[in-house]
Amino acid sequence: MTTHVHDGVDTAEAELRAAEADEGAALTMRLLASLTPALELLTVELGLRHGIYASIDQAGAVTSAELSAQTGITERQLREWLDQQAIAGILLADSGEPRRYRLPGAFRPVLLDPTSPLHGAGLAEMFAGIAETFDDVAATFPHGGAVRYADFGPAVRHGLETIYRPGYTHALPLWMEALPDITARLEAGGTILDAGCGTGWSSVALAQRFPRARVIGVDLDEASIDEARRHAAASGVGDRVSFACLDATDAGAISRVVDGEVALVTVFLALHDMRDPRRGLAALSSTLEPGGAILIGDAQVSDEFVAPGTDTDRMFSAFSVLHCLPATLAEGGGHAHGTVLRAPSVIAWGRDVGLAHARQLPIEHPAWSFYRLNA
Numbered sequence: 001m002t003t004h005v006h007d008g009v010d011t012a013e014a015e016l017r018a019a020e021a022d023e024g025a026a027l028t029m030r031l032l033a034s035l036t037p038a039l040e041l042l043t044v045e046l047g048l049r050h051g052i053y054a055s056i057d058q059a060g061a062v063t064s065a066e067l068s069a070q071t072g073i074t075e076r077q078l079r080e081w082l083d084q085q086a087i088a089g090i091l092l093a094d095s096g097e098p099r100r101y102r103l104p105g106a107f108r109p110v111l112l113d114p115t116s117p118l119h120g121a122g123l124a125e126m127f128a129g130i131a132e133t134f135d136d137v138a139a140t141f142p143h144g145g146a147v148r149y150a151d152f153g154p155a156v157r158h159g160l161e162t163i164y165r166p167g168y169t170h171a172l173p174l175w176m177e178a179l180p181d182i183t184a185r186l187e188a189g190g191t192i193l194d195a196g197c198g199t200g201w202s203s204v205a206l207a208q209r210f211p212r213a214r215v216i217g218v219d220l221d222e223a224s225i226d227e228a229r230r231h232a233a234a235s236g237v238g239d240r241v242s243f244a245c246l247d248a249t250d251a252g253a254i255s256r257v258v259d260g261e262v263a264l265v266t267v268f269l270a271l272h273d274m275r276d277p278r279r280g281l282a283a284l285s286s287t288l289e290p291g292g293a294i295l296i297g298d299a300q301v302s303d304e305f306v307a308p309g310t311d312t313d314r315m316f317s318a319f320s321v322l323h324c325l326p327a328t329l330a331e332g333g334g335h336a337h338g339t340v341l342r343a344p345s346v347i348a349w350g351r352d353v354g355l356a357h358a359r360q361l362p363i364e365h366p367a368w369s370f371y372r373l374n375a
Helices: 011-049 052-059 064-071 075-087 105-112 121-132 134-143 149-170 172-176 180-188 201-209 222-234 251-258 277-285 311-329 343-352
Strands: 190-195 213-219 241-245 262-268 288-299 359-361 368-373
Touching: 011 052, 011 075, 011 105, 011 121, 052 064, 052 105, 064 075, 105 121, 121 134, 121 149, 121 311, 134 311, 149 172, 149 201, 149 222, 149 311, 172 201, 180 190, 180 262, 180 288, 190 201, 190 251, 190 277, 201 213, 201 222, 201 241, 201 262, 213 222, 213 251, 222 241, 241 251, 251 277, 262 277, 277 288, 277 343, 288 343, 343 359, 343 368
Parallel strands: 190 213, 190 262, 213 241, 262 288
Antiparallel strands: 288 368, 359 368
C-alpha cells in the first residue's frame, strides 16, 4: 500500500481505521441480527410451557379473550404474546377486531408432535434451559467452570430429549443399515448396551427395531434414568429394556449390569460428555462379544480447527462453552473434552484402546458424524 501524507494525516492509516470500523460495524449488526431469533426462541418456549399452541390448535381459530377463558391465562399477556407470534410469522392473525389467531397446519408437527421428523420445539426448550443456567456458568467460569448436569434442570434434559427423539424414531433403522453384520445378529437376538442413553428414547428405538434383542441403557443422570424407565414402559418394551444409573467410563460398574457380552454398543452424542472418553471407549469395548461393534454418533464438525468456522462448528463450540464442558468438568478428573469432537480424535482414541478398525461411516445427518469401532 502506498503511503501519502496530506495535511498531516497518513492516508494509509486512515484507510486501515476505516476498514476496521467497517468490520466492527459488521460485528455489531451480526450481534443485532442474532438477538431477534434468540428472543423468539424464548417466546416459543413460553407458548410451549403453558400449552398455548395446543390450546389454539384445539380451538382452530381463537381470540385472546376466548383463549384466556380456555387456558386461565391473563388476557392482556396472551394478547401481547399472540400478536408477537403473528408478527414473527408463527401464528396466522385474521383481519378485523377482535383478532382471531390460528396455528398453520404445516407448523403443527414442528411444535406439537414430538415424534415428527419436523419437530423443532426442543430447540426452544434447550435454549431456555441454557439461558436459565447462564448465571451459574458465568459464576463458575473464572475458577474451574464446573456446573453439574442435574443443575441445568429439566429444560435442558427435556430439550435434548425432544431434539433427538425424532431421529431415533425414524432414522435409527437407516443408521443400522451401515452395520449389516451387526443388524443380522441382533435380528436373531443378543444384547445392546446404550451408553449415555439420557431419557431413554434411543434405547426404546433400538428395542423396537430389534424385537428379539435385550437393551441396557446407562446414564450418569438419575432424573434421566427415572424418565427412561417410564418411557420404556409406556412404549411397551419395558420387559426387554433395563436402565442403570452409572458412569460409562467405569468398566467394573458396566460389567455388573451387562452380565455377559454385547453385540452392539451405541453412544449417541454422549462420548464428548464423558469425563475421560478414551477410558470410556476402553470400558465399553470390554463388553463386546467377538465381532461386536461400537456405533458412535457425535458432533459433526471440521476435522481440524478452522476460524471462522462452519455453522455447525459455531453451534457446537457455543454449546461446549455454555453446557457440555461445565457439565463434564463437574464429573471430576479425566479429560474434559467438550462438544467439538473431531473425527481424528475419535479414530485415535479407538486405536489407543485396541479398536484398530475404527472408521467414519457414510451416514447422512445434518449435525452428527457416525463412527464404527471394533477390534
